[in-house]
Amino acid sequence: MKDRIYFYPIWVRSWHAINALMFLVLIFTGFSIQYATTSVSWIRFDRAVVVHDIAGLILTFNYLIFLFGNILSDNGRFYRFTLKGGLNRLIQQFHFYTMGIFKGAPYPFPINKYRKFNPLQKLTYLLSMYLGIPLMIITGLTLYFPAVFNLIGLTSLVISDLIHILLGYFLSIFMVIHVYFCTIGHTVTSNFKSMLNGWHELH
Numbered sequence: 419m420k421d422r423i424y425f426y427p428i429w430v431r432s433w434h435a436i437n438a439l440m441f442l443v444l445i446f447t448g449f450s451i452q453y454a455t456t457s458v459s460w461i462r463f464d465r466a467v468v469v470h471d472i473a474g475l476i477l478t479f480n481y482l483i484f485l486f487g488n489i490l491s492d493n494g495r496f497y498r499f500t501l502k503g504g505l506n507r508l509i510q511q512f513h514f515y516t517m518g519i520f521k522g523a524p525y526p527f528p529i530n531k532y533r534k535f536n537p538l539q540k541l542t543y544l545l546s547m548y549l550g551i552p553l554m555i556i557t558g559l560t561l562y563f564p565a566v567f568n569l570i571g572l573t574s575l576v577i578s579d580l581i582h583i584l585l586g587y588f589l590s591i592f593m594v595i596h597v598y599f600c601t602i603g604h605t606v607t608s609n610f611k612s613m614l615n616g617w618h619e620l621h
């Protein structure tokens with residue numbers, strides 16, 4: 419029997435599945451809203467707005483599962499990024515992805531029960547989950563409750579909108595890169611299997 423680690427408890431898998439699904443819905447409806455006056459608008463504006471709002475609210479509540487799950491369980495420790503030597507570790511991992519991997523070099527940061535993510539993975543997950551998504555939620559809420567936030571002034575809403583749209587693009591790009599890197603596991607599908615059954619196989 420191969421060694422394996424139970425890295426993805428059911429709450430991580432459920433959060434992740436809802437998050438990924440809502441992301442796809444938000445991208446689809448977000449695009450339709452943004453390009454409502456052009457042929458890129460895939461669904462009717464009013465419908466796109468309602469679905470976008472509902473998906474945004476589901477993603478927001480779902481984010482609380484991620485946040486509190488990480489606070490209350492062991493999973494949060496995998497997101498701790500130590501600044502000392504951090505740049506060096508990122509460069510080492512970058513070298514591996516751009517050179518080492520093609521020469522069959524060993525993984526610079528092999529996965530074990532104390533290390534679930536490599537340094538590049540850790541930094542991108544940290545930035546998207548603890549900076550990108552919270553900012554996306556906050557700016558989304560300002561647009562959903564304009565009367566409340568308009569007290570600060572109309573310009574604040576324009577800035578919110580701009581940040582919301584730019585982040586939408588950044589996080590969409592993150593998602594594409596993320597899915598691509600998930601294919602660079604032991605086999606092309608092994609990371610996806612882990613996200614389905616919870617177990618990471620060690621090789």
Ligand code: HEM
Pocket residue numbers: 425426430434437438441493539543546547589593596597600609610611612613
């Ligand atoms: C269709 C879309 C997606 C697919 C197929 C996918 C796939 C995966 C897979 C296979 C893993 C396990 C490998 C690993 O730990 O790196 C993973 C983990 C993860 N994904 Fe995704 N993902 C998707 C969308 C997203 C989105 C939109 C986000 C956030 C904005 C996200 C954030 C994460 C995070 C933070 C983890 C690590 C969770 C943990 O173990 O604590 N994913 N994803």
